[in-house]
Amino acid sequence: AQTVTQSQPEMSVQEAETVTLSCTYDTSESDYYLFWYKQPPSRQMILVIRQEAYKQQNATENRFSVNFQKAAKSFSLKISDSQLGDAAMYFCAYTGTASKLTFGTGTRLQVTL
């Protein structure tokens, strides 16, 4: 079975600074996808960024980028120029042969002035 681990229950960053959220996963599958989802207090899960395992190039979406280390099974999210609106729960997630998402336990990100 696949597992996803987020070891940082809470993180804090100052506005305009950079923060990195960590995620590791375990799988025996060769083809899979990794995701970072954001969940604000409204509960709506929003996809932040996606990485295909077969791609060596790290995914980037505006201020969000990932550091995908396939051999180490690591998938961290970097948020640059943090904004107050970035404050939320962030979940790392995995899909493989089965399309259901397996989630980590989440990291609560606080953004301070």
Place this chain on the structure above:
Amino acid sequence: GAGVSQSPSNKVTEKGKDVELRCDPISGHTALYWYRQSLGQGLEFLIYFQGNSAPDKSGLPSDRFSAERTGGSVSTLTIQRTQQEDSAVYLCASSFGYSSYNEQFFGPGTRLTVL
């Protein structure tokens, strides 16, 4: 276009009662997923539909839980004889196709409280 909608937004029920939670996926999305988010268990998969059939029910925690989907659209998650441990936020997601690369779009969830 409209996103995934869920109703009710919040539901309070008494232990032992049955509840029905509804999910309206994005129009044209063939795959539909139910997840549960609770303090003790985190975010966990419950069931997945391809059209009206459910090839993966592996996440349903007990036979008190069931789900159906009709017309390839609306889905209902039913919990019979609710227990306090069923208290959680129930999230629905839909995607255009069945493959893992298809983005899942989530609804706002239904918060279920069992007294």
